[in-house]
Amino acid sequence: xxxxxxxxxxxxxxxxxxxxxxxxxxxxxxxxxxxxxxxxxxxxxxxxxxxxxxxxxxxxxxxxxxxxxxxxxxxxxxxxxxxxxxxxxxxxxxxxxxxxxxxxxxxxxxxxxxxxxxxxxxxxxxxxxxxxxxxxxxxxxxxxxxxxxxxxxxxxxxxxxxxxxxxxxxxxxxxxxxxxxxxxxxxxxxxxxxxxxxxxxxxxxxxxxxxxxxxxxxxxx
Amino acid sequence: xxxxxxxxxxxxxxxxxxxxxxxxxxxxxxxxxxxxxxxxxxxxxxxxxxxxxxxxxxxxxxxxxxxxxxxxxxxxxxxxxxxxxxxxxxxxxxxxxxxxxxxxxxxxxxxxxxxxxxxxxxxxxxxxxxxxxxxxxxxxxxxxxxxxxxxxxxxxxxxxxxxxxxxxxxxxxxxxxxxxxxxxxxxxxxxxxxxxxxxxxxxxxxxxxxxxxxxxxxxxxxxxxxx
Numbered sequence: 001x002x003x004x005x006x007x008x009x010x011x012x013x014x015x016x017x018x019x020x021x022x023x024x025x026x027x028x029x030x031x032x033x034x035x036x037x038x039x040x041x042x043x044x045x046x047x048x049x050x051x052x053x054x055x056x057x058x059x060x061x062x063x064x065x066x067x068x069x070x071x072x073x074x075x076x077x078x079x080x081x082x083x084x085x086x087x088x089x090x091x092x093x094x095x096x097x098x099x100x101x102x103x104x105x106x107x108x109x110x111x112x113x114x115x116x117x118x119x120x121x122x123x124x125x126x127x128x129x130x131x132x133x134x135x136x137x138x139x140x141x142x143x144x145x146x147x148x149x150x151x152x153x154x155x156x157x158x159x160x161x162x163x164x165x166x167x168x169x170x171x172x173x174x175x176x177x178x179x180x181x182x183x184x185x186x187x188x189x190x191x192x193x194x195x196x197x198x199x200x201x202x203x204x205x206x207x208x209x210x211x212x213x214x215x216x217x218x219x220x221x
Numbered sequence: 222x223x224x225x226x227x228x229x230x231x232x233x234x235x236x237x238x239x240x241x242x243x244x245x246x247x248x249x250x251x252x253x254x255x256x257x258x259x260x261x262x263x264x265x266x267x268x269x270x271x272x273x274x275x276x277x278x279x280x281x282x283x284x285x286x287x288x289x290x291x292x293x294x295x296x297x298x299x300x301x302x303x304x305x306x307x308x309x310x311x312x313x314x315x316x317x318x319x320x321x322x323x324x325x326x327x328x329x330x331x332x333x334x335x336x337x338x339x340x341x342x343x344x345x346x347x348x349x350x351x352x353x354x355x356x357x358x359x360x361x362x363x364x365x366x367x368x369x370x371x372x373x374x375x376x377x378x379x380x381x382x383x384x385x386x387x388x389x390x391x392x393x394x395x396x397x398x399x400x401x402x403x404x405x406x407x408x409x410x411x412x413x414x415x416x417x418x419x420x421x422x423x424x425x426x427x428x429x430x431x432x433x434x435x436x437x438x439x440x441x442x443x444x445x446x447x448x
Contacts, residue, residue: 174339175303175402182338189338190406194418195330203336 001123006034009056009123016053017045025126035110035124043127043139044165050113050123051144058123061145063112064152066159068184070132071105105132107161111141111148129161132184140166158183241380248292248318249280249375252368255291255311256284260298262325262358269361279368288314293371295364296350299327299334300341302407306399309347313396317388320375322367323350326357333357346411348397 001009003026010022013036020042025035038046050058076099084093107129114121129136140163141148152163153172160181163169171178180187193210196203230237258266270276270284285291288311300308312321323344326332334340344350351374354367378386387393397415400407 173303177402177404179404187338189336190410192342192406192410194411195342197419 001034003034006036010036012053012056013046013049016049017042020046022046033122033124035126037126037128040127040129040138044141044144047111047125047139047141047144050125056120056123057115057117058113058121059145060114060116060121061111061141061147061151062114062122063110064141064148064155065110066155066161066183067108067110068132068159069103069106069108070185072103073100074103075100106130107132107136107159109138109152109155109161113145136161137164138162139164140169142166160184242376244380245376245378249372251280252293252320252371252375253283253285253291254281254293254295255288255315256286257311258295258297259300259304259308260325260327262297262328265358265361266295266297266324266364269364274361274365276365276368279365279372281368288312289316291315292318293320293322295322295324296328296344297324297358299332300344302339302341303402305341305344305347305407306401308344309397309399312348313399317395318386319388319395320351320371321348322352322354322364322371324354324356324364324367325359326355329353329355341407343416346416347400348412349415 003024006024010024013020013022021039023037025037027033027035050056078097078099079094080097081092082095083090084095085091086093109127111125111127112121113123113125127138129138138161140152142152142163142165149166149168150172152166153169155161156163156166156169157171157173158181170176174182182189191206191210193199193203193207196207199207227237258264268274270282276282281293288294292315294312294315296308312319321344323329327334327340328344331337331340331342335342341347352367352371354363356363359367380386380389388395394414398409398412400409402408
């Protein structure tokens with residue numbers, strides 16, 4: 001979908017769903033798959049509108065996936081003119097100023113929508129959680145597209161966002177007793193690196209952690 | 222018994238054998254596999270039983286749907302950690318004598334999913350494996366070859382003595398620990414009575430001891446003064 005078409009769609013949504021906050025997220029890569037960020041409070045109403053509006057008829061949700069955005073340390077260097085104490089009194093000088101900030105941490109759900117009736121798509125929707133800890137609620141689109149059922153369960157299983165309104169939000173791939181979220185960036189997988197015949201890169205690092213250098217391993221010498 | 226004597230008797234029209242040979246011949250000629258598969262290797266296993274490859278030639282055509290009637294477990298495919306307890310439980314439910322073929326890269330070591338968070342790095346961490354068949358997936362010919370290797374193994378099993386087969390030795394276990402679902406991983410992560418990590422750690426192995434002992438080196442006078 002081109003940026004112009006997406007801007008039209010944004011206006012269309014804001015006109016028909018009062019109060020909805022829609023933001024266009026551009027994708028600078030070659031694929032240029034731009035998407036719409038929807039606010040959680042109006043998520044369900046927007047989804048209903050996209051499905052039922054006669055000129056859109058996005059009746060098929062083909063894919064639901066998640067993205068983890070942990071907080072990142074960012075820094076930017078800028079040249080600033082400043083008064084500096086010189087040998088002959090204050091002098092104006094160019095000084096490097098480093099600005100540091102942390103990006104907000106949140107989880108994202110991404111929906112890919114198509115219209116089987118009109119043969120259009122994909123329209124890409126995003127929903128964001130408040131943070132990565134307690135406020136991980138997003139609206140479930142189960143009642144809009146039934147194909148979201150298993151896919152939202154999978155996203156819940158791997159990323160840990162809570163889909164409010166999903167009738168059966170259980171783990172799908174991992175067992176019920178499992179407490180981690182394996183697809184989050186800070187997930188540490190279990191240490192079963194006892195045997196790595198061709199260890200390299202990250203695997204080599206993990207294998208070395210498993211076998212501390214001090215521990216003698218018989219038969220290797 | 223003496224093989225030369227046996228052949229001599231055979232040429233005279235007398236068939237002589239031992240109870241051990243007869244017993245092992247009977248067992249290896251009717252190995253009934255358990256009817257279960259886990260992933261794509263199972264498709265090759267199914268193909269092996271069909272007319273083109275015909276596993277029935279080896280007396281293994283009856284795939285039993287119940288572990289109580291099966292002699293052989295062909296672990297064909299990826300064992301996810303969610304599935305591992307069930308596989309071990311099925312093995313425990315099989316009556317002795319029982320054998321395990323670990324078919325394909327996943328069942329041996331986790332294969333292409335080895336570093337995944339949800340795949341068991343080889344079924345031999347929990348149950349004893351008799352035959353490993355590498356491949357991804359192995360062709361039916363490879364499974365037949367592995368099956369024949371198992372038959373040769375059964376042929377060589379002793380009925381008496383210290384090295385007798387496991388099912389004739391009451392001291393050896395027939396059931397193995399079924400792992401439980403833990404908060405982060407299966408508990409335990411392996412059964413050390415069955416499996417211990419092979420001592421091959423490329424890049425992790427400590428450096429071998431220097432060939433020349435340290436004492437043989439020319440003595441260096443201790444640094445004095447200076448920095």
